[in-house]
Amino acid sequence: MWKTGLVAAAWFVLSCPNCRSADAKNDAPSHLGQHVESFTLDNCYGKAVSLDDFESAHAIAIVYLGTECPLAKLYGPRLSDIQRKYADRGVQIIGINSNKQDSLTEMAAYVHRHEIGFPMLKDPGNRVADAMGAQRTPEVFLLDRDRIVQYHGRIDDQYGVGYAKERDAKPELTLAIDALLGGELIQTPETEAVGCYIGRAQEVEPTGNVTFNKDIAPIFNNRCVNCHRDGEIAPFTLTSYDDVLGWEDTILEVIADNRMPPWYADPQHGTFANDARLSETERDLIETWIDNGMPQGDPRDLPAAPEFAVGWQMPQPDEVFPMRDKPFAVPAEGIVDYQHYVVDPGWKEDKYIVAAEARPDKRGVVHHILVYVIPPGANKRDFRQVVAxxxxGLPPLELTDGVALEVKAGSKLLFEMHYTPNGSPTDDRSYLGVKFTDKANVRKRLRGRLAVDQKFKIPPGVSDHEVKAAYVARQDENLISLTPHMHLRGKSFRYDATFPDGRQQTLLSVPNYDFNWQLKYVLKEPLTLPKGTLVQCTAVFDNSEGNMTNPDPSKTVTWGDQSFEEMMIGFMDTVPVTDEF
Structure with a gap:
């Protein structure tokens, strides 16, 4: 009837699942007051650069960066702006790359792509990083004229583990620079650096029977490679042994924190076909392999690489519709409001869609796409009709066994586009592909169902504001999937069913809702909802100061399209139990 795919270990810059505070793994000692000895490293073009070359500088900000870390990409241009702003005041920024997985060619590409305006140096064997005690990318050490660390930590507080603040960021580095140049006390001399682990040179001799080729490659192929491969949104590839080297600490961290693979359903409620969680056996194998020094193993044990569709994942579409005539310019950084584009497909007769795919043009910046139907004669989208x-990691819509999505003649399409900047200005022109069947081939229509509240008001400063909405089945139908939807203040979401015989069942519980992952939870087996079944959705919102993604905790929040507003929708897909045609 329908096809599902495993939601792979994908990644959005805003969720930054490999990012963590510098001291999260170990309680590291303070770096304040540390004297930084001179060093000489080659820049990305092979020219030697010494710390002594900047002896006349009043202040030096040494920043550890990586070519693939999402935050290093975002902060590269911001650091260049700081360099330009403070250059005539005797401030010098120096970038250091200590990652064993980053080559000089990749560094040069990073410098060019992000228009880096300061020296970028390669630290082979992480010698300088070890001497300074650096752990993350990006991580800042601000030195005075005597090369004493006066500030250590992050650049600003816009990004954290799983969030990006829409409120103004506190510019901690520039505040420290201003205080240092003015001879004043730095008010906050040490902050927690947030970013990727530095990929250090391996210290453990590879040993043991758990190997990449035999044990780990199959796990990555099944769980991760769909997104961690060239051209996809994930910031580094996991398609070969060499790709993994340098990311082992990050891999351990995101697995331990349940940030990767992304999956938020409480396992006590419901069984889902696209459950992305690693099994305990898979977790143990990965941890053992890394602890044992990551042996590669016998080349004969390496499984064949998974094959992915080139171009369309769905069957070749009958029609393709771009979101608009010209691309949308995604900025290098910042928060981008939802973009909405209406497309007239010119359909003069009812259409029966059996496959549809929303396809991003530039995957590195597309957070999500939803394509809704605007019914004929209407001027608003129908939330119950999502074409794609x-x-x-989300597979395209593919319907079989006589099931189709009916779209009435004269309908229009609304593209809702959500972008996440990745450090480089990017032009995107995403599109939709659809495939049809004749009405004579259709037995049942796929129906979108909703539990929705558009009249809520979330008071300012409240951390646990509950909103409920319900859907009542008007016919016997089979429930296929559940998709909770809220915006930046969303905290948790639950679907509870009360059947006509009085039975109650929690269908899905998402105790820690994450706006960055628009997950559809596909039931492993369809659940019959007899006529009269009540499905109640309960959403909890956090409009407090403690919610770091909250754009403005001082405002009452109501329904709206943009992420700084809110929505409360419990999407459901159903099909009738009996044939309709």
Whole structure:
């Protein structure tokens, strides 16, 4: 009837699942007051650069960066702006790359792509990083004229583990620079650096029977490679042994924190076909392999690489519709409001869609796509009719066994586009592909169902504001999937069913809702909802100061399209139990 795919270990810059505070793994000692000895390293073009070359500088900000870390990409241009702003005041920024996985060619590409305006140096064997005690990318050490660390930590507080603040960021580095140049006390001399682990040179001799080729490659192929491969949104590839080297600490961290693979359903409720969680056996194998020094193993044990569709994942579409005539310019950084584009497909007769795919043009910046139907004669989308959706790892819509999505003649399409900047200005022109069947081939229509509240008001400063909405089945139908939807203040979401015989069942519980992952939870087996079944959705919102993604905790929040507003929708897909045609 329908096809599902495993939601792979995908990644959005805003969720930054490999990012963590510098001291999260170990309680590291303070770096304040540390004297930094001179060093000489080659830049990305092979020219030697010494710390002594900048002896006349009043202040030096040494920043550890990586070519693939999402935050290093975002902060590269911001650091260049700081360099330009403070250059005539005797401030010098120096970038250091200590990652064993980053080559000089990749560094040069990073410098060019992000228009880096300061020296970028390669630290082979992480010698300088070890001497300074650096752990993350990006991580800042601000030195005075005597090369004493006066500030250590992050550049600003816009990004954290799983969030990006829409409020103004506190510019901690520039505040420290201003205080240092003015001879004043730095008010906050040490902050927690947030970013990727530095990929250090391996210290453990590879040993043991758990190997990449035999044990780990199959796990990555099944769980991760769909997104961690060239051209996809994930910031580094996991398609070969060499790709993994340098990312082992990050891999351990995101697995331990349940940030990767992305999956938020409480396992006590419901069984889902696209459950992305690693099994305990898979977790143990990965941890053992890394602890044992990551042996590669016998080349004969390496499985064949998975094959992915080139171009369309769905069957070749009958029609393709771009979101608009010209691309949308995604900025290098910042928060981008939802973009909405209406497309007239020119359909003069009812259409029966059996496959649809929302396809991003530039996957590195597309957070998600939803394509809704605007019914004929209407000027608003019908939330019950979603033609296609895109999020990393989400398979396209493919319907079989006589099931189709009916779209009435004269309908229009609304593209809802959500972008996440990745450090480089990017032009995107995403599109939709659809495939049809004749009405004579259709037995049942796929129906979108909703539990929705558009009249809520979330008071300012409240951390646990509950909103409920319900859907009542008007016929016997089979429930196929559940998709909770809220915006930046969303905290948790639950679907509870009360059947006509009085039975109650929690269908899905998402105790820690994450706006960055628009996940559809596909039931492993369809659940019959007899006529009269009540499905109640309960959403909890956090409009407090403690919610770091909250754009403005001082405002009452109501329904709206943009992420700084809110929505409360419990999407459901159903098909009738009996044939309709």
């Amino acid at each position: 959706g895109y999020a990393p």
